Amino acid sequence: MGCFALSFSFLTSCGSPAKKSVTIGADALAGSCVGGPTTGAISRWDENPRTSSGNASLAFTSTLSASDAKPGVLTGLAGNCLLQNQMFSLTKDSYYPSSIAAPSGGALLYAPSTPQFRQLNSFYAASELRDLMGTIGENLSSLSRISIDAHCKVANNAYFSPSQNALCLGYADVGSYRRIWAADDADVIVHEAGHAVNHALSSTSVLNSSGEAGAIDESIADYWALTVHNNSVLSEWFLGYLGGIRDASLNYPYPGSMQYEVHDDGEVLTQTLWRLRASLGRAHSDAIVAKTLVMLPTPARFSDFYLTFYAAAKLHYGVTASSDPNLTLIRQEFTARGIHRTDAPTAIAPDGTRPTYVIDDHSISALSGGNCNGVLDVGETALVLVNLRNPIAGHQGMGVAYLSSIPAGITVPSGGGVGEFFRFLPSQSFANSLPTGSTRGDATSSAAFLVRATTAGMKTFSANYVPMFADPLSTAPAYGTYQFNFTLNVASGTNQSSCSNSALWP
CATH class of the missing domain: 1.10.390.10 (Neutral Protease Domain 2)
Known part of the structure; x- marks a missing residue:
């Protein structure tokens, strides 16, 4: 079973979801007009303060200079005296709600120290992606207008929220009572707007x-x-x-x-x-x-x-x-x-030294009843990692295992019969191919089956392993599916509502 992100952040992984306590509300339309300007001259960064200044070593604690900013022109504005075009809207700001840049006529030239500069820089950079999509002929008319919060209350991150259809551009404290803002970095802005485009296309x-x-x-x-x-x-x-x-x-x-x-x-x-x-x-x-x-x-x-x-x-x-x-x-x-690969192991089977790992803790919400003894007991819903071994002296890419035969006394929750093995190192078991660090658990969960035991005794499972195939000049070979079996001895230990045991994990 997999670990898949529900928000799409610049830094946060699936194992550490992006902060969801930040609420990005609906646009406030106060101050709108009819017949307002559809273009506006601004000052903005040429990508970011370092590239714009030509100083790759510009200190993060520096006072940013207006002389390093470059001219820009906002086009395609809605003409309603708000910072809106067909694709983006910036009419609210979490940290500076009373200082919103608004095109009401004339130039929109602000110093880099002001929140309005960062708001306009964000809007300009996001609109660059809009212009690119228009150039290559992609129709994004079905995409609802995306709200931009240029001073979002989230530290060390920025993200796109599909549920709120909004970009949250956060900050980092750099010392000396100073902050740098994601809104000063066009790469971050386009990256997060890019998630919105990806999910629309x-x-x-x-x-x-x-x-x-x-x-x-x-x-x-x-x-x-x-x-x-x-x-x-x-x-x-x-x-x-x-x-x-x-x-x-x-x-x-x-x-x-x-x-x-x-x-x-x-x-x-x-x-x-x-x-x-x-x-x-x-x-x-x-x-x-x-x-x-x-x-x-x-x-x-x-x-x-x-x-x-x-x-x-x-x-x-x-x-x-x-x-x-x-x-x-x-x-x-x-x-x-x-x-480009056609992985074709001559055989694949559980590792002879440690064929399976039973993870019967409460580390994820799908698990229940576990007593953390590393044995599948009646009444437990647990992860079962079949520790497959790569039989060849070369890497294998993403392979997928599917349970094909489930013994009596075992049920498999929806999605629990599929395991994604994200890689195999040469001549190594999957456990020995896992990464180090915080993503090790995510990779294990993704490869493991999710099963629930209802009766005790020896249980034999069958599964099919499909290795990675990526060759546009041929079709997947018939021999590309490998069957393997594994057994579990289901016991009758006492179920628990909570426990933890890091030793259960490879």
Whole structure:
């Protein structure tokens, strides 16, 4: 069973959901007018204070200078004396509710120290993504107007909330009684607006359908920011302070670098797309990425993204022959990254040393009755990780196991009969292939089956393992499904309403 995000943040992983205590309310329309300006001159950053000033070492505690700002023009305003266009709205502010920039005629020129500067910078940057979508011909008319909170009350983060259809742009305290704001960093703004675009072109359900679907969403949100600003480095300012800059010019391999953390794992795909942008050209790459989102199936994993990207490219170029030079470039790049693959282990089976882990604690809401003894007892709903071993001396990418035979006395809650094994290291068990750190538990939960015992005794299960297949030139081989069996001895221990035992987890 999987761990899938319900909000889409710049820094927060599935294991640590974005802060949901922040309420982004409906736009307040006081001060609106009829026949107001539809354009407005502003001052804004050329991406962020560091890139705009040309000083890559600009201190985060610096007083930001108006001389480093660049001119910009807001276009397509609604003409109602509010900061609104067809796609975005900024008419409220959590920290500065009485200082809202409003286009009522004349220039909107504010100093970088003012909240209005950051509001206008946010609106301008988000609208750059709107303009890109128009350039590549994507129709986002079905997307409701997105509210922007340029001074959201959330520390060290920024996020897009699908339920509130809003961007929350937070802050970081940098010392000396100073803060830096995500609203000063156009990469953050476009990234979060990019989530809204992704979910409009695809859907929230598709982009929440697997462990790798969240990484796809983060990757494409990064890609939109990078392509808008024509810069491979993401967020030299906000992430620069928080220590999480992402660089699409690097070369992380799949699946060896995967950590089961959506932002980290998304970098593998972003780097692939950035190289393709250089070889195919920006206009073609942008259009194919957007078309891929429209066509993306569910569940969506990296293999599905690659095959869909290839199909979208064929439609975009109007070609079918695999010898087409652009299709060849796409195959070469996904192959070099390790995503083009046809994993075919000669056999796969539970590890001989530790074949299963029974996790009968209360760490997630789906578990109940557990007494934390590592044995499945009658009345318990527990996670069962079958610790499969990779039999080959090479990596395996995302594979999926499905329960095919469930013994009497066992029930499987909805979705509990599927396990996603996000990677295997060469000649290693899945437990030995897990990442270190906070995402280890998420990866374990995603690979484990969820079962409930109703009677005691020895129980034998059968399951099918489907290895990763991602080759647009052929169909999945018939031998690509491997059956394995495992047994559990269900006991009759006393159920408990709460307990914890970290030793249950690999």
